[in-house]
Amino acid sequence: MDGKCLRGAVRADGSRMVVLAAVRHDDALTAALREIGAKTNEIPEFAPLLDSVDDADLHEAVITVDAMHTQKDHARYLVEDRHAxxxxxxxxxQPTLAGQLRKLPWAKAPVLDRSRDRGHGREEVREVKVVSVDGLLFPHARQAVRIHRKRRPLGAKKWQTETVYAVTGLPAHQASPAEIASWARGHWIIENTVHWTKDVTFVEDASQARRHHTPAVMSALRDLTRTALHRAGWTNIASGRRDYTRPDATLNLHGIP
Structure with missing residues (x-):
């Protein structure tokens, strides 16, 4: 789950339009999208967004969210109400929780997953340590995660480093370090695939549609178009858009003869 500001859609009071979306890791399908009201933020919209997702789709699913949504009520909602x-x-x-995680005996913990990637003009190395925990001041937490990232432009000698922490409600026998590392990387599909395509291919941020709920509706329609083309086998959504400009071709794409 992640929020996106529709930069061109400014309300009459000057506030920005933001939508919160839930996207599947495996195929980048947008499962739900919700407009964030002018007088609120993403946090109280977390549960209402997922309330629109069927129990069968959420049951036993792993939800990845950025730090804004690391809220105790969110954790309880996922585990106790939705069995996710x-x-x-x-x-x-979350300063108390962050302090607890930093003080765990990471120096004694081995690196349990390591990966190296090259792409987009840079090289990245990720090292993951995972420890089982009991008594953290966070509901249902069973494992703590430390991810150390090193990045540098291709050909450069100097690395930039970053250490991030995470918690999961899954115990060690249900979530291996490799799986946790994969979920952490997979979370960025919403930025690298979904948001990027909507901005670059559909020029979403340049849209100045702003009346009533139109910006959120148009954002949902862009997701629908992107998903339909993706399911039809298009990896380049821009090419797919060009190929389906005729009404009859568009109907065929959706299985309407």
């Missing part, structure tokens, strides 16, 4: 699991980033918005 979580992998939540932890930053300074």
């Amino acid at each position: 699991h979580y992998l939540l980033s932890v930053k300074t918005n």
Whole structure:
């Protein structure tokens, strides 16, 4: 789950339009999207968004969200109400929990998953340590995660480093370090695939549609178009759009003869 500001859609009071979306890791399908009201933020819209997702789709699913949504009520909602699991980033918005995680004996813990990637003009190395926990000041937390990232432009010698922490409600026998690392990387599909396509291919941020709920509706329609083309086998959504400009071709795409 992640929020996106529709930069061109400014309300009459000057506030920005934001939508919160839930996207599947495996195929980047947008399962739900919700407009964030002018006088609120993403946090109280977390449960209402997932309330629109069927229990069968959420049952035993692992929900990944950024640090804004590392909220105790969110964890309880996922585990107790929806019988789902979580992998939540932890930053300074939860200072007590962040302090607990930093003080864990990471120096004694081995690196349990290591990966190296090259792409987009840079090289990245990720090292993951995972420890089982009991008594953290966070509901249902069973494992703590430390991810150490090193990045550098291709050909450069100097690395930039970053250490991030996370918690999951899954115990060690249900979530291996490799799986946790995969979920942490997979979370960024919403930024790298969904948001990027809507901004670059559909030029969403340049849209100045702003009346009533039109910006959120148009954002949902862009998701529908992107998903339909993806399911039809298009990896380049821009090419798919060009190929389905005729009404009859568009109907065929949706299985309407």
